[in-house]
Amino acid sequence: xxxxxxxxxQYNTVVWHWPIAVYLFLAGLSAGAIIxxxxxxxxxxxxxxxxxxxxxxGAILAPVTIGAGLCLLIFxxxxxxxxxxxxxxxxxxxxxxxxxxxxxxYMPVSILFLFGVFKKExxxxxxxxxxxxxxxxxxxxxxxxxxxxxxxxxxxxxxxGFLLSAMNSYPLLNTPVLPALFLASGVSAGIxxxxxxxxxxxxxxxxxxxxxxxxxxxxxxxFAELFFIFILFVGMMYQxxxxxxxxxxxxxxxxxxTLLWVGVIGLGLLLPxxxxxxxxxxxxxxxxxxIFNALIVLVGVLALRYYMLYAGQTFVG
Amino acid sequence: MAKKYAMVHDNNLCIGxxxxxxxxRSENKIPESVYRLQVWVKxxxxxxxxxxxxxxxxxxxxxxxxxxxxxxxxxxxxVNEDGIVLVDNDLCxxxxxxxxxxxxxxxxxxxxxxxxxxxxFCHESRLSRGEEPACVTVCPTEALVFGDLNDPKSKINxxxxxxxxxxxxxxxxxxxxxxxxxxxxxxxxS
Numbered sequence: 001x002x003x004x005x006x007x008x009x010q011y012n013t014v015v016w017h018w019p020i021a022v023y024l025f026l027a028g029l030s031a032g033a034i035i036x037x038x039x040x041x042x043x044x045x046x047x048x049x050x051x052x053x054x055x056x057x058g059a060i061l062a063p064v065t066i067g068a069g070l071c072l073l074i075f076x077x078x079x080x081x082x083x084x085x086x087x088x089x090x091x092x093x094x095x096x097x098x099x100x101x102x103x104x105x106y107m108p109v110s111i112l113f114l115f116g117v118f119k120k121e122x123x124x125x126x127x128x129x130x131x132x133x134x135x136x137x138x139x140x141x142x143x144x145x146x147x148x149x150x151x152x153x154x155x156x157x158x159x160x161g162f163l164l165s166a167m168n169s170y171p172l173l174n175t176p177v178l179p180a181l182f183l184a185s186g187v188s189a190g191i192x193x194x195x196x197x198x199x200x201x202x203x204x205x206x207x208x209x210x211x212x213x214x215x216x217x218x219x220x221x222x223f224a225e226l227f228f229i230f231i232l233f234v235g236m237m238y239q240x241x242x243x244x245x246x247x248x249x250x251x252x253x254x255x256x257x258t259l260l261w262v263g264v265i266g267l268g269l270l271l272p273x274x275x276x277x278x279x280x281x282x283x284x285x286x287x288x289x290x291i292f293n294a295l296i297v298l299v300g301v302l303a304l305r306y307y308m309l310y311a312g313q314t315f316v317g
Numbered sequence: 318m319a320k321k322y323a324m325v326h327d328n329n330l331c332i333g334x335x336x337x338x339x340x341x342r343s344e345n346k347i348p349e350s351v352y353r354l355q356v357w358v359k360x361x362x363x364x365x366x367x368x369x370x371x372x373x374x375x376x377x378x379x380x381x382x383x384x385x386x387x388x389x390x391x392x393x394x395x396v397n398e399d400g401i402v403l404v405d406n407d408l409c410x411x412x413x414x415x416x417x418x419x420x421x422x423x424x425x426x427x428x429x430x431x432x433x434x435x436x437x438f439c440h441e442s443r444l445s446r447g448e449e450p451a452c453v454t455v456c457p458t459e460a461l462v463f464g465d466l467n468d469p470k471s472k473i474n475x476x477x478x479x480x481x482x483x484x485x486x487x488x489x490x491x492x493x494x495x496x497x498x499x500x501x502x503x504x505x506x507s
Contacts, residue, residue, distance in 0.1 A: 001357040001373050005335045007350045010425035011375075015417040078411030078431040085410050089391035096390035096414055166388060168489050169420040313417070 013170075014313040019076040021306040024160045025189065026069030028182055028301065031157035032190020034062035034110055036217070038146045038153075040210050047142070051117050053202030054210050057194040059117035062110040065193075066156070070103065095166045099159040106152040112138040113149055157186040164312060171243040172250050173312035175235055181228040181304075188221045189301040192294035199287050208285070215290055218297065219276050225304075226269050242317030249315040256311045264307055268300010320399040321466040322438055323379070323494035324453070325476050329501055330460035331372040333358045337452035337461065344439060344451035351425045353377075353436045354452060363503050371500055374461075377402060377423035377436035378485060378493035385415035385424065393432075400466075400494060401440050406432045420486050421493075438463070466494070483507050 037058025046052050051059075074083045087104070090097045115122060115131060116138030123132040138145060161179030168174045191214050198206040236247030251257055272293050276284065283289055333356050341347065341354045354376040361369045379402050386394045386402065393408035394415045404415075409432040416424045416433050427434040439450040448454065453461040464473030476482075482496040485507055499505045 001359045001371075001375075003355055003375075004333050004358050006338065006352055006355050010351050011422050013422065015413050078413065078426055079409060080411070082410045085391050085408055086412075089393075089408055091387075091390055091392045094388050094390045094414070096388065096412060100390060167418040168384060169418055 013316050014310065016309060016313065017076075018306065018309075019072045021309040022302070023069040023073045023076075024182070024305040024309065025302045026065045026072070027160050028157050028186025028305070029189040029193055029298075030062045030066035030069065030110070031106075031153040031183075032187040033058040033065065033194050034113065034149060034190070035153045035157070035187055036191045036194050036214060037062070037113075038150050039217075040214065041146065044207075044210055044213070049120070050205060052210050053198035053204075053206030054194050054214060056117055056202050056205065057197035058190070059114045061190070061193050061197060062153075063107070063114055066103070066107065066110065095159060095163045099156075099163060102152060102155040102159055106149075106156050109145060109149045109152060112145055116142060116145075154183065157183040160186075164308070169316070170312045171236065171239075171246040171317050172232075172315055173308070175232055177228050177231050177235065178308070181225060181232065184221050184224045184228060185301045185304050188218055188225065189298055191215075191218045191221070192297040192301075195294040196291055196298075199291055203287075211287075211290055212285060215293070218294075219273060222269050222272055222297070226265070229265070229269075246315040246317035250311045253315070256307060256314065259303055259307050260311070263303035264300055267296055268303055272297055272300075318467055320468075321494070322399050322401055322444075323464065323466045323473055323496065324438070324450075325462040325473055325480075325482065325496045325498060326372075326374045327460045327462070327480075327498040328372055329498060330458040331356065331374075332458055332460075333370065333372050334457065336455045336457060337374075340451040340455035341436075344442060345437075348428050351428060351434070353434065361500075361503050367502075369500065369502055371503070374495070374497075375422070376495075378421050378491075378495035379436075379438070381492035381494065382490055384418040384420060384489075384491060388414045388418040390414065397440070399440075401438050402435070403437055403440065404433055404435065406430055409433070420489055420491065 037055045040046065040052060040054050044052070046055060074080050077083055086100050112134065115135040119135035119139065122128045123135040158179040161182035164173040165175060165178040195211060195214060199211065233247050233251060236243050251260070275293060279289070335356055338352065338354050338356060345353060347353055354374070357373040357375050359371040359373070361371050363369060379400065381400070383396060383402055386396055390412065391408045391410060393405045394402070395405060396402050411431055413426070413433065416426065424433040424435045438444055443450060449463045453463040462473050462476050464471035466474065468474065477496060480498045482498055483505055484493045484496055487507060
């Protein structure tokens with residue numbers, strides 16, 4: 001169909017741009033960072049200070065990245081000064097409202113977790129002495145708060161997928177596997193970010209056993225991601241018609257498909273798996289390699305969010 | 318009884334003249350370079366080699382099951398009591414979720430208010446005065462029929478009872494209230 005008279009500019013199907021992709025990345029990373037910090041805390045029985053560097057990294061990364069992501073999100077609104085209306089007007093049928101409410105609860109618990117872990121630095125020796133009761137609260141009710149935080153973090157990690165999959169205008173996004181893919185890649189990004197920050201900034205408190213544990217977990221999550229991406233496209237092929245066309249186009253058209261094959265699958269998923277199997281034990285467990293590996297995983301996850309957002313809105317069948 | 322406004326676009330009567338487009342812009346004071354309504358054309362070649370034109374009215378189809386209203390986090394996007402899909406600018410934060418979720422690309426961002434805007438069936442102007450939408454009134458071939466589906470005697474119900482009609486992307490379950498009388502030649506691409 002061609003227009004007869006008038007501009008076609010408003011009919012561009014790409015409505016959401018890169019700030020949304022970065023937000024999706026940061027939200028997933030935040031959830032993944034706190035999930036993996038709590039997992040290390042629980043599985044490794046690190047119930048009292050001194051905390052492992054991984055836990056410290058997660059405690060800092062979770063609130064900082066979600067805060068940065070939300071700022072980005074607010075400034076990307078076409079009416080940013082109206083954003084507060086999101087906080088007082090709800091539509092419980094909208095994934096965005098569910099997300100706002102989840103973040104409403106997630107922000108404070110992630111900050112509580114931060115104050116619990118950094119009680120000494122922030123509330124005893126630091127500038128937030130008046131918040132010492134908050135830090136005590138976080139420590140005294142640690143297990144319960146962490147359980148709530150874990151559930152909310154899974155909610156935050158998955159909702160970004162539901163946010164996109166709720167739209168039946170975009171066949172690549174309108175698939176049930178997207179929330180699972182986003183949650184898995186968010187956990188992978190969180191693990192990687194924790195490893196980078198833990199090894200670079202908390203070198204002395206980061207235990208090698210925990211580094212290997214998380215690194216091993218990451219490889220398993222990466223296999224899950226590969227499988228979810230496979231399911232996504234096979235599912236589109238089986239639906240036939242416009243959906244199959246959109247799927248085929250998304251796999252093989254232009255720079256976006258290059259980004260998928262090279263950035264997301266090659267660099268972000270296959271290379272970490274390949275290196276993990278190919279390299280000798282000594283190299284694999286060196287800090288330099290773990291950091292390098294974590295960085296390529298992070299680039300891959302950002303590429304995945306960027307690809308899904310743009311390819312999803314571009315290939316509409 | 319509440320009304321249930323709907324429209325018919327007859328592909329055989331439409332000549333693609335854009336009078337509806339221009340009338341809409343004039344009535345609703347639409348800023349330059351954005352459109353609530355356009356008519357698109359596609360040249361068709363039929364199996365016997367003859368040629369023809371297919372016309373498409375590109376505007377809001379006023380779904381009964383509205384994706385744009387479902388996704389709106391503040392209920393700024395809403396359906397009024399007469400079945401017309403509207404945007405309440407006071408509640409809109411400009412997240413553009415509705416613009417993305419609309420399978421019909423019916424919405425655009427208003428350059429002044431920065432809120433999504435769309436066809437309202439002239440609800441705020443002509444309809445409230447008891448007149449038909451501007452596009453319907455101005456159409457020189459009477460390709461557009463507007464009316465109340467809840468009134469059995471309405472002109473639109475007469476057309477819907479006598480003519481074959483279809484709606485775009487019915488497979489999505491959106492139940493548009495924009496009915497199309499298909500071109501009586503060739504196939505239907507819904």
